[in-house]
Amino acid sequence: MRHVELGVFMPVGSNGFLMSKAAPQYQPSFALHREIAQTAEDLGLDYLFSMGKWMGFGGATDFWKETIEPISMAPALAAATSRIKIFATINPLLYKPAVAAKILATIDGISGGRFGINIVTGNTLEEVEQLGVVPEGYTDYRYQYADEWISLIKLLWSQDRTTFEGRFFQVANCVSDPKPVQRPAIQIVSAGLSGEGLAFGVKHSDYQFVGGEPNVMQRLREASAGRDTPLKAATNLMLIFGKTDEEAAAKLDTLIAERDHEALDNLIASFEKDNRGSYKVRTDYLRDPRVIGFGNGTPVTGTPKTVAAKLASMITTSGLDAIQFTFIDFVQDLKIFGTQSVPELRRLLLDQGVRLSDTLAK
Numbered sequence: 001m002r003h004v005e006l007g008v009f010m011p012v013g014s015n016g017f018l019m020s021k022a023a024p025q026y027q028p029s030f031a032l033h034r035e036i037a038q039t040a041e042d043l044g045l046d047y048l049f050s051m052g053k054w055m056g057f058g059g060a061t062d063f064w065k066e067t068i069e070p071i072s073m074a075p076a077l078a079a080a081t082s083r084i085k086i087f088a089t090i091n092p093l094l095y096k097p098a099v100a101a102k103i104l105a106t107i108d109g110i111s112g113g114r115f116g117i118n119i120v121t122g123n124t125l126e127e128v129e130q131l132g133v134v135p136e137g138y139t140d141y142r143y144q145y146a147d148e149w150i151s152l153i154k155l156l157w158s159q160d161r162t163t164f165e166g167r168f169f170q171v172a173n174c175v176s177d178p179k180p181v182q183r184p185a186i187q188i189v190s191a192g193l194s195g196e197g198l199a200f201g202v203k204h205s206d207y208q209f210v211g212g213e214p215n216v217m218q219r220l221r222e223a224s225a226g227r228d229t230p231l232k233a234a235t236n237l238m239l240i241f242g243k244t245d246e247e248a249a250a251k252l253d254t255l256i257a258e259r260d261h262e263a264l265d266n267l268i269a270s271f272e273k274d275n276r277g278s279y280k281v282r283t284d285y286l287r288d289p290r291v292i293g294f295g296n297g298t299p300v301t302g303t304p305k306t307v308a309a310k311l312a313s314m315i316t317t318s319g320l321d322a323i324q325f326t327f328i329d330f331v332q333d334l335k336i337f338g339t340q341s342v343p344e345l346r347r348l349l350l351d352q353g354v355r356l357s358d359t360l361a362k
Contacts, residue, residue, distance in 0.1 A: 001353055001354065001355045002321075002353060002354045002355070003321075003354075003355050003356075003357070004315055004320065004321060004322065004323065004349070004354055004355075004356060005046040005047060005232075005321065005322040005323075005357065006045050006046055006322075006323055006324075006325070006342075006356065006357070006360070007040075007045055007046055007047035007048060007049055007085075007087075007322065007323070007324040007325070008036060008040050008045060008047075008048050008049065008324060008325055008326075008330070008334065009049050009051075009236055009295065009296075009297070009324040009325065009326045010033055010036060010037075010048055010049060010050045010051075010070075010330075011028060011032070011033075011036075011326070011330055012028050012033070012050050012051055012052075012053065012067050012068040012070060012073070013028060013051070013053050013056070013063070013064035013066070013067040013068075014026070014027050014028065014056060014061075014062055014063060014064050014065045014066050014067070015061055015062075015063060015064075016293075016296070016326060016327075016330065017238075017293040017294060017295040017296035017297075017326050018061075018255065018292055018293040018296060018328070019057075019059065019061060019063050019259060019260040019263045019264055019267075019292060019293045019294065020061070020255040020256070020258045020259050020260060020292050020293070021060055021061060021258040021259075021260060022254045022255050022257070022258035023061070023255060023258075023292075023293075023328060024328065024329065025061060025062075027065075027066045028066060028067065028068045029068075030068070030073065030076060032330070032331075033068065033073060033077065034076070034077065034080045035331055036048075036330050036331060036334065037077045037080055037081050037084065037086075038080060038081060039331060039334055039335060039338075040084060040334060040338075041081045041082070041083055041084040043334070043335070043337075043338030043339070043342070043360070043361065044338070044342075044357060044358075044359035044360035044361060045084060045338065045357075045359075045360065046084065046085060046322075046357050046359075047084060047085035047086070047087060047116075047322075047324070048077060048084060048085070048086050048087065049087045049118065049189075049324045050068075050070035050073065050074070050086075050087065050088050050089060051070065051089050051118075051295065052067075052069070052070050052071075052088070052089035052090065052091060052118075052120065053067040053127065054067070054127040054128060054130070054131060055126070055127040055130060057263045057266040057267045057270065058262060058263055058266050059260040059261070059262035059263025059264070059266060060260050060262060060263070061260045061263055063260060063263040063266075063267075070088035070089050070090075071088050071089075071090055071103065071104075071107070073088070074086050074088040074107050074111075074115060075106075075107045075110045075111070078107065078110045078111035078112075078114060078115065079110065081114075082112075083114070083359070084114065085114045085115075085116060085187070086111060086114055086115050086116070087115075087116040087117065087118055087187070087189055088107075088115070088116075088117060088118065089117070089118040089119075089120055090104075090117045090118070090119060090120070091119075091120050091121070091122070091128060092119065092121070092145060092146045092149035092150070093128055093133045093134060093135075093138075093145075094128070094131075094133060096169070097149050097150075097152040097153050097156065097169050097171075098152075098156060098171055098174055098176060100149075100153055101152075101153045101156040101157060101176045102176055104117060104153070104180065104186060105157065105176070105178060105179055105180045105186075106178075108180040108181050108182060108186050109178060109180070109181055111181075112181060113180070113181035113182045115180075115182075115186055115187075116186050116187035116188065116189060116206070117186060117187075117188055117189065118188075118189040118190070118191070119146055119150060119188060119189070119190050119200075119204070119205075120190075120191065121142040121143060121145070121146050121192070122138075122139075122142055122274070124267070124270040124271055124273075124274065125138075125139065125273070125274045126270045126273055126274075127270075139274065143192070143196040143197065143199075143200050144167070144168075145168050146200060147200060147203065147204070148166045148167060148168050148169055149168070149169065150188070150204050151204075152164050152166065152169050152171070153185075154184070154185050156171075156174065156176035157176065157179050157180055157184065157185055158179075158184055158185075160175070161173050161174065161175055162174045162175075162176070187206045187207070188204055188205045188206055188207075189205060189206065189207040189208070189209070189234070190204065190205040190207075190208055190209070191208065191209035193210065193211065193216060193219075198219065198220065198223045199223070201223075201224075201231060202223050202224045202227065202231060205231060206229075206231070206232060207231070207232045207233075207234045207321070207322060208220060208224075208231050208232070208233060208234065209234050209235060209236075210233050210234070210235055210320075211235070211281070217233060217318065217319050220233055221319075230321075232321035232322055233318075233319065233320050233321050233322070234320070234321065234322035234323065234324065235297065235320055235322075235323055235324075236295060236296065236297030236298075236323070236324055236325075236326060237297040237298055237299075237300055237311075237314075237323055237324075237325055237326075238293075238296040238297045238298065238299045238300065238325070238326045238327070239299075239300050239307055239325050239326075239327055239333060239337055239341075240252050240299055240300070240301045240302075240327075240328060240333075241301075241302070241303065241304060241307065241333055241336050241337075242301070242302070242303060243303065244303060245301070245302045245303055245306050248301040248302050248303065248306075248307075249301050249302075251301070251328070252292075252299050252301050255292045255328075256289075256290055256292055259291075259292060264286055264291070267286060267294060268283050268286050268287065271283050271286075295326070296326045297324075297325070297326055300314075304336055304337070304340035304341040304344070305340075305341070305344055307337070307341050308341040308342070308344035308345040308348060309344070309348065311323075311341070311345055312345055312348035312349055312352070315349060315354060316349070316352045316354060325337065338360070338361060339361060342356070342360050342361045343361050343362055346360065346361075346362060
């Protein structure tokens with residue numbers, strides 16, 4: 001029976017993922033993330049996922065002015081939980097492979113084998129350019145760089161001593177112990193949907209994020225057809241609850257009416273500076289007049305029962321393997337989802353031959 005995993009997309013940046021003056025305005029804190037993590041675990045969700053951001057985009061809401069670094073936070077979340085999986089975003093430009101291998105294996109040990117990474121090659125390059133770590137010509141070889149980076153890390157995790165002579169990295173007789181608890185490697189997520197991005201995911205990843213592009217699921221399945229294990233398809237969705245369907249829809253309309261246009265324009269400008277063909281999809285998305293944020297995912301509105309029915313339909317028809325959710329209120333709305341939507345969602349999916357994890361409410 002097909003299994004679908006459910007997770008939380010953690011709000012590591014100011015105001016979570018919403019670029020609206022009608023949304024809650026707050027700065028990220030470890031106390032908030034610990035509460036979300038423990039709530040998600042208590043409710044039986046499968047995983048937590050944290051992005052990596054190094055700058056904000058201003059506007060009236062100071063969107064992402066402050067961000068928590070996810071690799072640093074992961075072991076703290078691991079210590080505060082006991083079962084739920086923890087994924088943290090990492091950019092290969094920021095860590096030499098031998099250093100990353102040691103850090104990531106250490107966190108996997110702290111978590112008892114529950115840790116995974118999301119490898120990004122840039123997203124908005126402006127945020128890593130300001131750090132002074134982007135080599136000349138990087139946009140032309142970012143996936144080759146990432147491929148060599150994670151390939152060397154996997155060697156360090158599988159060999160007693162590693163000698164490697166690559167285009168970007170070289171090590172001689174290098175040791176890296178202890179190895180990760182998970183063998184042969186920790187779980188890996190990636191997101192690129194270009195030809196290069198999909199090829200990277202097929203070679204290295206366990207999960208691949210998919211967006212709303214036409215035929216993306218078909219492309220993913222065709223590209224990964226020769227793998228020993230399936231490449232799981234994941235996406236983001238935003239859940240907006242109300243006591244009635246009309247109340248939930250009104251909440252979304254209010255967020256739209258109060259969009260932070262300056263923050264949206266700043267983010268669009270940052271993508272356009274990179275001048276990559278794949279970014280047009282993102283800038284077109286951000287120009288949609290009903291878009292209320294970035295990373296939040298498609299809004300799903302309604303009562304808890306209506307949301308469950310909508311999710312069941314999406315999951316059944318899409319072929320998705322994992323969904324991570326965002327919320328207006330990450331604690332209270334998460335509790336509504338876990339206690340009121342999930343039991344109905346489980347029932348509807350079972351009728352369609354899809355199961356959720358046994359840890360979730362029944």
